[in-house]
Amino acid sequence: MSAELPEDEARVDEEGERPVGPGPLAYVGTVVRWNPESGSGAVRTGSGRELEFEVEHAVVLGSLVAGPRAWAISVGQHVGYDVGWTSRGLRVTKLFPPA
Numbered sequence: 001m002s003a004e005l006p007e008d009e010a011r012v013d014e015e016g017e018r019p020v021g022p023g024p025l026a027y028v029g030t031v032v033r034w035n036p037e038s039g040s041g042a043v044r045t046g047s048g049r050e051l052e053f054e055v056e057h058a059v060v061l062g063s064l065v066a067g068p069r070a071w072a073i074s075v076g077q078h079v080g081y082d083v084g085w086t087s088r089g090l091r092v093t094k095l096f097p098p099a
Contacts, residue, residue, distance in 0.1 A: 026080040053092035061096040
């Protein structure tokens with residue numbers, strides 16, 4: 001069973017099921033570590049778990065992109081994110097401004 005949402009509130013994948021960007025169904029967390037030189041950091045989830053990310057291996061969207069190979073990410077910033085399983089475990093695969 002899926003909730004009916006207006007198109008402008010959440011973007012979904014091709015099957016119309018999974019949130020793929022900002023919207024009420026997206027995960028929201030706080031950046032707790034960020035190293036702009038290496039492009040790596042971590043997001044703390046609402047439950048307190050820390051999920052790591054590397055911008056080289058994640059999709060960064062919206063106002064979090066400051067320019068080519070430059071990101072407007074800072075410690076303490078609230079971000080929307082998506083996760084996926086990698087060879088290194090569960091990681092952030094997408095970062096975007098929260099809705």
